[in-house]
Amino acid sequence: VALVTRFDTPASVRDAPVGSAFYTQWHGFVAGALTTVNGSGTGSGSKFYDASEIDVTPIAQHTLTWMAFPRQLLIANRDDRRVAFAAADAVPATRSPQNEYCEWWVKRNAAGKITKVVFVAETPEYWQQLWTFSPTLVRDLYRALLGNPAITEADLRAGGPGSAYNKFNAFNTTQGIVHFIQSINTLGAAIGLARGSVSLGSQRDNYEMSPVAGTSVDPRVVMDIGSLARKSLAITFEEPIGLYIAGYDDTGFSKPSGAPAGNYWKIVRGAPGRILRLEYEVPAGEGFVVGDIRIGGRPIEWGSQLAEHVTCRIGGIAGSAGR
Amino acid sequence: MRRPTEEKQESPKAKSGKGKAQRASKKSTRGKKAAIAIESHATPSKSIEALVAPESLSIAIKPQVLNKALSSVLKSVADLVVPFPKDIFLPALGGDSDSEVPGAPSEPIYTAVQRANIQGNILPGFNKDHQHFLFFRIRNVKRAKLWLRWIAPFISSMDEVLAWVRAFRSLRRRLGVDPPMCATWVNIAFSHRAIALLAGKADAAGFHDQSFRQGLAARSTYLGDPTDKRNPGHRSRWRVGGPKNEADIMVIVAADDEEDLATRVDLIKARAAGAQLKLLFEQRGDNLPGALRGHEHFGFKDGISQPGVRGKVSSAPGDFITPRYIDPADPRARFFAKPGQLLVWPGQFLLGEPRQATEDLVTAASSPLSVRPHWAALGSYVVCRRLRQDVPAFWKFAVRAAFALGISPVRFASMLVGRWPSGAPIMRSPSADNAALAADDWANNHFLYGDDTRPVGLRPIAGYAGDGFTQAQQDFLGNVCPHFAHVRKSNPRDVATDLGKPHDTMLRFILRRGIPFGPPLLGAKRYTSLFARKERGLMFISYGATIEDQFELLTRRWANSPLQPNLGGHDPIIGQRDERGDRDRYIDFPTPSGPRRIKMKEDWVIPTGGGYFFAPPIAAIADVLGA
Numbered sequence: 020v021a022l023v024t025r026f027d028t029p030a031s032v033r034d035a036p037v038g039s040a041f042y043t044q045w046h047g048f049v050a051g052a053l054t055t056v057n058g059s060g061t062g063s064g065s066k067f068y069d070a071s072e073i074d075v076t077p078i079a080q081h082t083l084t085w086m087a088f089p090r091q092l093l094i095a096n097r098d099d100r101r102v103a104f105a106a107a108d109a110v111p112a113t114r115s116p117q118n119e120y121c122e123w124w125v126k127r128n129a130a131g132k133i134t135k136v137v138f139v140a141e142t143p144e145y146w147q148q149l150w151t152f153s154p155t156l157v158r159d160l161y162r163a164l165l166g167n168p169a170i171t172e173a174d175l176r177a178g179g180p181g182s183a184y185n186k187f188n189a190f191n192t193t194q195g196i197v198h199f200i201q202s203i204n205t206l207g208a209a210i211g212l213a214r215g216s217v218s219l220g221s222q223r224d225n226y227e228m229s230p231v232a233g234t235s236v237d238p239r240v241v242m243d244i245g246s247l248a249r250k251s252l253a254i255t256f257e258e259p260i261g262l263y264i265a266g267y268d269d270t271g272f273s274k275p276s277g278a279p280a281g282n283y284w285k286i287v288r289g290a291p292g293r294i295l296r297l298e299y300e301v302p303a304g305e306g307f308v309v310g311d312i313r314i315g316g317r318p319i320e321w322g323s324q325l326a327e328h329v330t331c332r333i334g335g336i337a338g339s340a341g342r
Numbered sequence: 343m344r345r346p347t348e349e350k351q352e353s354p355k356a357k358s359g360k361g362k363a364q365r366a367s368k369k370s371t372r373g374k375k376a377a378i379a380i381e382s383h384a385t386p387s388k389s390i391e392a393l394v395a396p397e398s399l400s401i402a403i404k405p406q407v408l409n410k411a412l413s414s415v416l417k418s419v420a421d422l423v424v425p426f427p428k429d430i431f432l433p434a435l436g437g438d439s440d441s442e443v444p445g446a447p448s449e450p451i452y453t454a455v456q457r458a459n460i461q462g463n464i465l466p467g468f469n470k471d472h473q474h475f476l477f478f479r480i481r482n483v484k485r486a487k488l489w490l491r492w493i494a495p496f497i498s499s500m501d502e503v504l505a506w507v508r509a510f511r512s513l514r515r516r517l518g519v520d521p522p523m524c525a526t527w528v529n530i531a532f533s534h535r536a537i538a539l540l541a542g543k544a545d546a547a548g549f550h551d552q553s554f555r556q557g558l559a560a561r562s563t564y565l566g567d568p569t570d571k572r573n574p575g576h577r578s579r580w581r582v583g584g585p586k587n588e589a590d591i592m593v594i595v596a597a598d599d600e601e602d603l604a605t606r607v608d609l610i611k612a613r614a615a616g617a618q619l620k621l622l623f624e625q626r627g628d629n630l631p632g633a634l635r636g637h638e639h640f641g642f643k644d645g646i647s648q649p650g651v652r653g654k655v656s657s658a659p660g661d662f663i664t665p666r667y668i669d670p671a672d673p674r675a676r677f678f679a680k681p682g683q684l685l686v687w688p689g690q691f692l693l694g695e696p697r698q699a700t701e702d703l704v705t706a707a708s709s710p711l712s713v714r715p716h717w718a719a720l721g722s723y724v725v726c727r728r729l730r731q732d733v734p735a736f737w738k739f740a741v742r743a744a745f746a747l748g749i750s751p752v753r754f755a756s757m758l759v760g761r762w763p764s765g766a767p768i769m770r771s772p773s774a775d776n777a778a779l780a781a782d783d784w785a786n787n788h789f790l791y792g793d794d795t796r797p798v799g800l801r802p803i804a805g806y807a808g809d810g811f812t813q814a815q816q817d818f819l820g821n822v823c824p825h826f827a828h829v830r831k832s833n834p835r836d837v838a839t840d841l842g843k844p845h846d847t848m849l850r851f852i853l854r855r856g857i858p859f860g861p862p863l864l865g866a867k868r869y870t871s872l873f874a875r876k877e878r879g880l881m882f883i884s885y886g887a888t889i890e891d892q893f894e895l896l897t898r899r900w901a902n903s904p905l906q907p908n909l910g911g912h913d914p915i916i917g918q919r920d921e922r923g924d925r926d927r928y929i930d931f932p933t934p935s936g937p938r939r940i941k942m943k944e945d946w947v948i949p950t951g952g953g954y955f956f957a958p959p960i961a962a963i964a965d966v967l968g969a
Contacts, residue, residue, distance in 0.1 A: 079819055082909040084840045086899075094700045098550055098713045100890070224793035225836045225844050226677070229702050235842040242838035246792045246818050265905055268898070270920055271564030279569045279922045315564030316556050330840060330905050 023070040026050060029141065029261030030289035034149060034160060041152045046071070048148055049260055052210050058217035062248030066340055067214040068255050075253045075338035083236075083243050084265055087121035087138065087329035091233035107323035112192050114201045119236050120262040121331050122204065124196035125322035132310030135300040136322040138329055140264045141198035141288070142206040143186050150175075150184040157184070164287065164296065165195040209262060209333065212237060216244035217254060236331070247337045257334025264294035265332035267325075271315045274305075280312050281305070292332075299325055396930050396937040401746045411741045412734065413869060415751045419641035420865030422633050424764050424777045428518020431804035434509045437660030440801060443670040447704060449662070450688065450696060451654045454501065456720060459959040462503030463529040463594060463855055464691060464722045464885045465651060465663060469507075470527070470596035471635070473627040473857050474607045475726070475881060477582045477589035477953070482618040483539050486591075489617035490540070490968030493593075493610065497960050498527035504655065504663070515805075526597040526606050530963065531724045531955035533557065536590035540967040541715070549956065550713040553889040554723055558954045559585045565894065566902040566918030567949050568925065574730075580951040581728060582623035589622050589953050592726060594883070623951065625728065627857035627881045634864060636765075639731045639878050640755070640915075641864050643765030643780065647787050647833060649686040649851040650679030652706075653695075663688075667784060669799030677703040681798045681809065682787030684848060690887050691853055694719035697887065698848050709887070717966045720959040722885040725852075725893045728951035729916070730879040733863040736946040743940050747933060757931070758914040760829030768823045769795075769814040779811050789814035791823065791830065792837040821932045825910030831900050832913075839907030840899070847907075852884040852892050879950070889954055904928065910937075916947055 026049035028034070028042065035041035050071045058065035068075060089107055096103040107116050114122045126135040150157045158172045170190055177185040191197045199205065222228045225246065230238045247254050272280035283302070289295035301308055312319050319325070452460070462468065480486045506525050513521035534555045538546035546555075553561055562577040563569050570576060577584045593610060597603035611621060629635050638644045650664040660666070664685070668675035679685050689697025689709040696706035714721075737751065744754035752775070756762045762771065764780035769789040771779055780786055788809065789795050795814040800806075817823055818837070823830050833851070836844050860878025863869070886892035900906050901913035904927070911929035912919060919927050925945065930937040958967065 081819065082905075084905050084907075084909060085842075086840050090842050090846070097891070098710055100552070223796065224790055225838065226674070226703065226790075229843060229845060231701070232842075235840060235846075238843040239838045239840070242792075242843065246816075246837070249793060250816065250818070268903060270566050270902070271561075271898075273563070279563070279920075282922065315553075316560040317552070330903075332905075332909075 022074040023258055026071060027259035029145060029259055030263065030293040030295050031259050032288060032295065035152060035156060039152075041149070044152060045145070045148055048144065049206075052144075052207055053255070054214065056214050056217065058248045058251075060218060060220040061223060062217050062219060062245065062251070064251030064340055065217045065248035066253045067217045067244070068253050070255045070258070070336075073253070075255070075336075075340070077336045077338045078252075079337045080257060081243065081247070081335040081337060082265070082332050083239050083335055084330050084332045085119060085235040085239045086327065087119055087123075087264070087331050088323055088326040089116050089119050089233075090235040091118065092116060094233070101320075104321040104323045107326065108321045112187070114192075114199075117201050117326075118203055119234055119331065120199070120204050120209065120333075121264060121326065121329060122196065122199050122201055123322050123326055127310070128308060132308050133319055133322060134308045134310070135298060136309060136325050137196050137287075138264060138297040138299075138326070139196050139198055139295065140262050140331060141295050142204070142262065143199050144206045146186065146198045147184060154184070161190055161195075161197060164197055165190055167195075204262075206260075206262070209240070210256070212240050213244050213254070213256065213335075216241045217248040219245045219248070223249070240333070244335065247335070250337075251340055252337040253340040254335060254337050257336050259293075261293065261295070261333075263289065263292070263332050264297050265292055265330045266294075267297070267330065268328045273313045273316075275307050275311045275313075283309070297329070396939045399743065399746050399931065399938040399940045401742045401940075403742050403745050407745075408738060408741055411745070411751060412737055415737055415741060416641075416733075416864055416869070418752065419763050420634060420862075422641075422763050422775075422777070424633065424643075424781050426514075426518050427781055427806075428516065429805045430515040432512045432515050432665070434512035436656065436658050437662050437665055438801065439659035441660040441662065441666035441670070443666075443675045446676050447706065449652045449654055451657050452500070452663070457501035457504070457655065458499045459961050460500035460692065460720050461529045461722070461957045461960060462498040462500050462527055463596070463883075464853065464957060465500045465688075466504050466507050467648075467853065467855050468498075468503065468527055468529070468594070468596040469645075469855075470525075470598060470857075471629040472598070472600050472603045473594060473596040473881070474603055475625045475627065476591075476593040476595070476607070476610065476614070476621060477623045478591040478593070478614055478619040479588075479622050480536060480539055480590045481620055485617040486619060487540060487968045489613055489619060491964045492613055493528070493530065494960065494964035494968060496528045496606075496610075497530055497963060499960055503527060524598040524602060526595070526599070526602045528596075528606065528610070529594045529957060531592045531594075531957040532967065533588065533590050533953060533955055535588070537956065537967070539590070541717075545715045545717075545966075548715040549718070551723060551889050553894055554954050554956060556954075557588060558583050558725070558727075558952050559588060561894065561954075562949070563920060565897050565949075566920050568945075569920050570923050573925075575945060575948040575950065577949075580949070581625075582951040583726070583728075583953040584951070587622050591619065592724070592953060592955050625859055625881060627859045630858055630862045630864075632865065634862060637763070638880055639733050639858055639860070639862060639864070640736050640759075641763045642756075642759050642761060643763065644856070644880075645854055646761070646765050647682065647829065648853065649690070649848075650683040651688050651691060651853075652685050653688045667800050667803065669801050672799035674798055678798070680787075681784055681800075682789065684851075686848055686851055690849065690851060690892075691722055691885050692719075693721050693887055698845075700845060700849065703845055703848070717962045718956070718958060721962070722887065722957050723889050724955040724957050725882070725884045725886075725889060726952040726955065727882040727949060728859075728879065729882055730877055730948040730950045732944075732946040732948065733878065734874050735944050739942065739944065739946070743931070747931065747938070757824055757827060758929070760823050760827030767814070767829070768827070769817060770811055772822050776811070782809065782811070785809040785811050790816070790836040791820075791834065792816060792818045820908065820910055824929065824932055825908040826904075826912060826914060826929045828901075828913050828915040831907070831917075832896055834907045837908065840905070841907070850892050850896050852886045852896070855883040855885065856880050857883075877950075879947075882952075885957065911939075912942070914942060918945075918947075918949070
């Protein structure tokens with residue numbers, strides 16, 4: 020069925036009780052963000068559309084992938100990857116360099132070695148909506164995700180009782196991670212980017228354009244959707260709408276013994292291919308920690324070294340436009 | 343266009359009774375205190391495969407049918423005839439003054455001293471029919487230095503190779519056959535260890551390319567090579583370049599004439615023996631004979647698409663290293679040398695030279711001084727991979743899958759490559775091979791993937807009638823030339839990738855200088871299992887200004903990944919994968935009724951040696967390394 024009757028939560032997670040009103044609330048939020056616009060320029064005849072309002076028969080699915088590690092840092096440090104790695108991990112309070120719709124948090128032991136890296140692809144909007152629905156539920160999720168039963172609602176608030184949710188709370192910055200805080204990593208920004216990409220202008224191919232953006236994901240979205248729009252297609256995001264971690268590549272990761280490292284990845288939220296929270300940690304008993312693992316012969320010194328091997332995605336759907 | 347720099351308000355229009363929903367939510371969670379249990383599970387190593395998992399292709403074929411089809415396919419590929427056009431007139435000296443593009447950025451002019459300093463296999467490339475690779479280990483540094491001072495005058499420069507290539511190219515275009523011209527050339531490259539021994543540890547530490555400092559053996563599994571020591575491709579079993587047989591020096595000797603080649607190789611080996619250089623391994627390479635000349639052992643024309651290196655040989659108008667054929671009135675003349683050949687700043691291949699900027703196709707960025715010793719300017723990193731090719735395994739796979747799909751094996755295999763055996767691009771000739779298209783250098787590389795390809799204006803080329811072939815239609819979704827196809831994996835051209843814009847793709851380009859080794863199976867008069875098992879493959883050689891961000895990135899991030907640069911499967915030609923010993927790869931093959939997943943369990947390209955080297959400027963061979 021082309022027409023979406025209810026936008027589902029990212030990766031269809033069921034944080035609120037099944038059947039609760041939160042799911043209607045989330046649908047309303049997504050439908051509100053997905054304004055239908057008609058394309059212009061060489062993309063006239065195309066549109067970016069709200070699939071809950073407009074019935075388009077999909078003719079193609081397109082997966083847009085990009086690297087979790089920030090392109091901006093790779094470009095600025097073309098000749099020194101180590102500087103780029105250090106910079107990507109450097110600002111846990113705002114995670115400002117991590118602008119590719121993937122953010123991560125690094126845990127180290129007393130010796131300074133990395134013991135765990137947690138990647139998330141969860142938008143602040145989802146958590147804000149969840150907080151609006153039930154602060155207690157958000158608190159419980161924080162406790163469960165971070166394994167810390169001492170977290171209180173007050174820890175997550177911006178001020179005193181009744182105050183708003185503070186996404187920059189300690190457990191989503193310096194002491195842990197739950198969702199995006201980087202200023203442009205929002206669902207609204209992703210939708211806005213895609214929506215704007217159906218009206219690029221007179222370009223006939225990608226050599227006639229160069230989107231100004233420091234990231235990998237922005238030109239990826241602009242150019243891919245722009246290319247579909249030039250074919251006069253109607254475009255929207257695949258359900259369930261979300262920004263996801265698609266996968267990772269740990270070939271060439273080795274234990275201190277030189278043997279291939281085990282599969283130390285865990286999906287903690289989401290599903291294969293639609294991962295919302297991904298953790299990398301060596302199980303106790305192996306006798307070493309993440310910081311002892313080597314990637315292509317190089318020791319893991321920063322969480323960002325793993326980010327280079329994590330791929331993100333968003334699904335696109337294209338169909339015959341009509342107007 | 344980009345995302346806003348400030349976070350958007352999170353209050354879009356409410357359309358579905360938000361207030362009501364909130365009230366309901368409070369009711370539903372009131373009094374709920376139970377802790378939430380997070381159930382995590384080990385991520386399946388092939389997580390994306392589960393998400394986008396087309397129906398698997400069922401493959402079953404009787405052995406006798408397979409063998410009969412295999413022998414027929416091998417014969418048909420070997421019988422290919424590509425007519426080489428003649429009576430085309432190109433300048434033998436300099437270039438055409440009318441190829442200058444008004445307003446284009448000025449490109450570096452390489453002086454006689456610089457041209458004599460750049461090794462000729464970097465630019466413009468040897469491209470000889472016969473080549474011989476020698477891999478040495480230094481045992482006596484003092485004697486090795488003497489040998490270097492001896493061999494330095496033999497090293498062929500860009501200047502001499504380019505002069506010869508220009509004359510050869512001009513004659514061949516006019517005659518339609520190779521002119522009777524012969525030359526013998528020598529180039530040399532050094533491992534990081536060799537540089538430490540010969541120039542000192544401080545200079546060796548000055549090379550910032552970490553992969554070069556580590557060496558190929560240390561990076562092998564990162565490139566997806568086998569982790570199981572029993573696998574023939576494991577680095578411990580390599581003929582050269584494994585942990586216990588890494589070479590310090592690689593010498594490449596190239597010649598048109600086999601006797602000339604042997605004479606020069608014998609001389610170098612004899613002098614090397616006297617210098618106590620241990621010959622670890624040697625490999626003869628030869629272009630395949632007859633109609634398969636320029637093809638690799640699976641039968642496909644190789645090396646068609648090479649970046650067009652910017653730069654000039656003199657200040658004379660039009661005297662470019664890479665000839666320019668686009669009409670200067672066509673805006674694309676600013677970034678294409680000929681149709682499909684993008685212009686790339688030389689610093690992508692030569693250390694210290696202006697290199698590609700990241701945000702537009704045309705402008706240059708400076709190369710920093712700090713990433714190399716001062717004497718290494720105009721040098722280039724070299725990747726050597728000795729890749730054994732199992733020709734029967736590849737074609738058996740193609741025959742089996744093609745039978746299941748109901749298409750011809752050659753068509754199936756061509757979709758794995760992205761070009762037909764002749765070299766004609768699938769994008770321009772989707773339904774059948776086209777030898778005339780393959781033979782047309784101004785047409786055989788002119789195609790985009792994401793959008794319809796527009797004809798490109800050319801300067802007048804005497805004797806050339808123009809590109810009259812059907813232009814490529816857009817194939818954004820990879821139904822004609824699949825996303826997994828080798829040529830699309832290695833160079834996604836105009837489409838965006840996981841790393842950003844097509845401009846970013848240009849940072850990954852390498853100069854490929856490989857040559858086949860071993861006796862060809864295609865066209866062999868007698869097909870015996872013994873002969874089929876003989877070693878054959880490709881001596882892969884590439885040059886670039888970084889190993890990590892060019893060769894390694896292309897290999898690991900794109901060829902070896904089913905997700906990148908676009909979702910659709912692994913590169914079925916060179917893709918390697920080894921997740922804890924699991925070497926299965928797959929392709930999602932497009933069919934009219936949707937994609938079919940085809941698994942590849944066998945390796946038909948097996949790494950059997952190689953190394954990471956640095957080809958220094960020629961002056962440094964005697965003056966620094968040999969001093």
